[in-house]
Amino acid sequence: DWSSLLRLSTALGDFWRWYGDPREGLEWLRSGLAGPLSDPRLRARAEYHAARLLATVGELDVASAGFDDAIETADAIGDSVRQALTRAGKAVVLARRDRLEAAAASVDEAVDIATLAGDGPALGQVLEAKAHVHGLADQLEISEAMFAQVIELHRSSGDRRALSVVLLLSANYRLVRKEYEGAAGLIEEAVETVEPFDHVDHLP
Helix, strand or coil: CHHHHHHHHHHCHHHHHHCCCHHHHHHHHHHHHCCCCCCHHHHHHHHHHHHHHHHHCCCHHHHHHHHHHHHHHHHHHCCHHHHHHHHHHHHHHHHHCCCHHHHHHHHHHHHHHHHHHCCHHHHHHHHHHHHHHHHHCCCHHHHHHHHHHHHHHHHHHCCHHHHHHHHHHHHHHHHHCCCHHHHHHHHHHHHHHCCCCCCCCCCC
16 A cells, blocks of 8 residues: 555665665655555655655655755644754755755754754754755864764764764765865764664664
């Protein structure tokens, strides 16, 4: 049924984003979203993952619209975690489109929502997006400091999946600054941190 298809495809959202075929993931998510759904929380989650996959394949205009849909759904049901994550995702897309002021406003709103929600993993993802936005704005020192904060947060929580992602993002910006030794250390830690299937979400 449609709900089962969406539960499976959202559970695999990060896998498709990092290891699989993002366009295959999009096909699954779009098929599920086209059907009748009784669970608005599942719809919000699916819209979020679809928008992220669209951003991954570089379809930024469509991704931006997708995040708008996800924000609207999350706001309608009052899901504070999804409200924060969708705004953070939208912020990164805006920054990639050089709409830096709007990106900063969106990610700051996401930080406020995640902080009030008191959800540590969500706050970590939002702060990661904020660091990414600073990096895309060429504010590399601020970005590096924020990535260091998020890395320590994930080390403390033991979230290997999130840690490996942030280590690689931070390494990328170290490479931009030609800090090759520091980048190499972060990449080595990321390789040691990640394990097979770490990027498959738990089924809801």
